[in-house]
Every structure is written in structure tokens, then in C-alpha cells.
Amino acid sequence: MPGTGGSRQWAVGLREVSKTHGSGRGAVRALDDVTTQLRQGSFTAVMGPSGSGKSTFLHCASGLQRPDSGTVEIGGHDLSGMSETSLTELRREKLGFVFQGFNLLPALTTEQNITLPVHLAGRRLRLDKPWLERLLDYTGLADRRRHRPGEMSGGQQQRVAIARALIARPEVVFADEPTGALDTATGRAVLQLLRRLVDEVGQTVVMVTHDPVAASHADSVLLLVDGRIAEVLGASSAEAIAERMTRLEA
Ligand SMILES: Nc1ncnc2c1ncn2[C@@H]1O[C@H](COP(=O)(O)OP(=O)(O)OP(=O)(O)O)[C@@H](O)[C@H]1O
Ligand SMILES: [Mg+2]
Secondary structure, three states: OOOOHHHHHEEEEEEEEEEEEOOHHHOEEEEEEEEEEEEOOOEEEEEOOOOOOHHHHHHHHOOOOOOOEEEEEEOOEEOOOOOHHHHHHHHHHHEEEEOOOOOOOOOOOHHHHHHHHHHHOHHHOOOOHHHHHHHHHHOOOHHHOOOOHHHOOHHHHHHHHHHHHHOOOOOEEEEEOOOOOOOHHHHHHHHHHHHHHHHHHOOEEEEEOOOHHHHOOOOEEEEEEOOEEEEEEEOOOHHHHHHHHHHHHO
């Protein structure tokens, strides 16, 4: 990012990032010269029409996919020079992921699912028990700690997935359509939880969504069109976001 001394205030920085999927005649330029910086402790929503590159943005920004060109920095670390092993470690120790399908292990209880990333990291991470209790409290799951996913509602399972994403105190949480599979009321509770984490513990959150109501919980909204950032909105109402989206798609 321009300069060096100030880069610590940015949780995530992308500079001139491009990514093409496929090759030859089937090649699709999913991200086209994207430059943006996401502040620590901010809640960013990424919106855009289907196929505009939202998931690719999330995957490149979180080191799940390597861009073809450009640089990605997380917490001041440039990802381009990192080996696959270092990238995996960085993702495990510094990033949290929440996807639409929850990805919980059915045989494990709530508490076991939440603490799984710590156990998988072996000696590199230690379970912070007071933080686990606080997360169970935040997510309203304290009385569900011994339930298995099959014994819980979709909203409860998504909250388990969020607590699991947070257990290692990540620098950034990346969420792809975290409310996509939930009904309106349950989705709202999940969004309010993410908002609280930003406000109360300074969590940095990056969330892909197609829902203007979900995006209205964010501090800023990146609008992607054809793999490019067409516009950046500050905190906005769902109506204002929907109106901008309609104009951009027209
Ligand atoms: N593995 C892949 N191989 C080929 N093309 C791909 C691949 N992944 C994505 N694409 C293409 O890249 C473009 C961007 O895809 P991406 O998944 O980032 O979009 P999106 O905005 O997340 O869409 P949606 O809202 O439907 O989830 C699309 O045209 C998509 O078809
Ligand atoms: Mg997607």
C-alpha cells in the first residue's frame, strides 16, 4: 500500500488484483484490476450481480486463491511471496471463515465444533476458555453447548459456524452469504451478532451478500460489476443500497 508506516491500520489491502478463471475461449476475468484497503475493525459488505466476482474477491482477499497479478496484504503480510504451507498457517491462525453451508461436523457438539480449529492447529494455538465462554454467550449458544448440529436450527448452526470462525481471535473474518440460507428473522440475528463483534471487540469483517438489508449493517459497501469496483458506499440504508445496485445493473 502507498507508504509503509501506516499500513498496520489496514487489515486487508488489495492492489491491482486480477484473476481469470479457466483458459482459452472459456476464460472469465473474474477480478479486473481491483484496488482497495479495508480498515481494521471495520465491517465491509461486498455486493454485485451474480457472476460479478464477489466470491473470487473473497477468495483472493483471504488467500484461498492466488491472483494472477497484483498483491494482497493481510495484517501487513504480503501473501504473494508465501508458500502454500505458510498461507495455510496464516489462514488457520489469523483468519476466520463463515460460508453458507455452515460446514459443521455432524458428530461433534457445539463446543467441539467451535474449538475444532484450535485442536487442529495442535500446539500452535491454545484454547482461550474465557473467550470460548464469551463467544457462547455472544452467540446465545450457552445452553446448546452439548447439542449436535442435527439437533439445532439453521440459525443456531450458523451461529456455531461464526463462533468457530472467531475462536482463534482472527484478524479478519470472511463470510460468503452467511445469511443466504436463513429466514429473515434468523438472518437479522446473525447480522446483529456480526455488527456487535465489530463494535465491541473491534473485529474486522468482510461479508459477501446479495441482500441490501444485510449490507445495510456494514460500514461500507463495495459494489462489484464485471470484476471491477464500480462504487464504494459508506454506511447506507437498505433502500439506498438497492437503488444504487439497480442503477449499476441497468
Ligand atoms: N472455477 C471457475 N472456473 C471457471 N469460471 C469460474 C470459476 N469460478 C468462478 N468463475 C466465473 O468467474 C466469474 C465470477 O465468479 P464469482 O463466483 O466470483 O461470482 P459471484 O459474484 O460470487 O457470483 P454469485 O453471486 O453467483 O455467487 C463468473 O463469471 C463465474 O462463472
Ligand atoms: Mg459467489
